[in-house]
Amino acid sequence: MKTLTITALLAMSTATAALAQDMTLRFQSSDPAGNPNFQLQKQWAESVSEKTDGAIEVEMLPVESIVAHNETQDAIAAGILDGHVTDTSYFAGKDAAFGLIANPVGAYGDPQEMLDFMYEGGGAELMNELLNPYGLQFIGATTPGLEAFVSKVPLEGVHDLQGLKLRAPEGLVQQVFAAAGAAPVNLPGSEVFTSLDKGVIDAADYTVFSTNQAQGMHDVAPHPVYPGFHSLPLVEISMNKQKWDSLTEEQQTALSESVEEFSQLQVSTLKEADEKALEEARASGDITVHDWPEEERAKFRQIARGEWEKVAQGSENAQKVYDTLTAYLIEQGLM
Structure with missing residues (x-):
């Protein structure tokens, strides 16, 4: 219609x-x-x-x-x-x-x-x-769901994001990765596989683990981070x-x-x-799955907080969202 x-x-x-x-x-x-x-x-x-x-x-x-x-x-x-x-x-x-x-x-x-x-x-x-x-x-x-992260290189924590060429959509996702030291570029989803395969990028914000596995992303990026830490x-x-x-x-x-x-x-x-796809990926022997420890996730969250603060300046309501969210994360020991 x-x-x-x-x-x-x-x-x-x-x-x-x-x-x-x-x-x-x-x-x-x-x-x-x-x-x-x-x-x-x-x-x-x-x-x-x-x-x-x-x-x-x-x-x-x-x-x-x-x-x-x-x-x-x-x-x-x-x-x-x-x-x-x-x-x-x-x-x-x-x-x-x-x-x-x-x-x-x-x-x-x-x-x-x-x-x-x-x-x-x-x-x-x-x-x-x-x-x-x-x-x-x-x-x-x-x-x-929480998106996984596809990568050609091992990523054990925030320090490995330094200089990493990665695909990320424009907006807050790009802002946070840039603040963490990465070098994000804007590419359509249709170009992610080819760009990873040719080495144009080393990693990508794409989607959930099971979809990444089904679409062959791990064939060219065998170091996924799962569970994800960003989107x-x-x-x-x-x-x-x-x-x-x-x-x-x-x-x-x-x-x-x-x-x-x-x-x-x-x-x-x-x-x-995701768990079924994870089992299949590990069974292949060609993929190394990286699970960031909580302290690395907290580091990334703290970097992201600086970018949330910038968004919060956009309106009174945005500031209220920021205040409520950060208070909750602190209360839960996540920040």
Whole structure:
């Protein structure tokens, strides 16, 4: 389906406004239909129906079905969509706080650390402070996982990043690696394998271990760092606040619980895939997996903190995210 603009769909939202009581909710994902994460999201949608005895049905749509991936927030506020499952960083242009809470590079060494921050460290409250003014309600968080790191050379800690030529996307990821002494370059994902193979780069921020293994990255970069130490994106599940407020307390609780259960399913599914790929990689005898000790992860986190501080200057909300996150990490002994 051709993606329509927000403006073109505003009239449609007026026509459907009368269906406020209708518990069939349209959510758009930031993942394509064939992506394994989207298949898990469809399972979440089915679980909502089960938990509410059919009172709430969620129609899960793949990316670009109704609007562009970075327009879902506006579409939800306008009533064109009812909700989304999406990477929060897509809205960093509206407020630097969205970018910082979406992926504070280096903050987490495990998906559960991010989920604990969201549910126990004030992250969920921050998300609603950010989203409510835009007409959205944060239901809960999930993540596609902590990215591993592919490298042609052994990396035992922060000191080995000095002068390392690596691929990293523009923005906070590049900033943090540069602050750690590396030499990041911006390359599209399609060029990572060839660039590693030809020696244009020595390492790359790419994706999770199982995907790296499946795509042959370890054939040309046999020194992966796993578990990873840098990037763990927040995927938010949010919906139109007016529709959320129209739900009963029991329905709201059911939705919140469904998202918490879904996040655990996604994290455990990915961990299983990573561990299977890890076993295969080690069995080959050609790959050396490097697991950074906690003190090296803490060093990298401290370097990253300096870059978070710069982002925090972008808005009052971003400063609040920074203050809340760093307080939590210090409290947990992670910084």
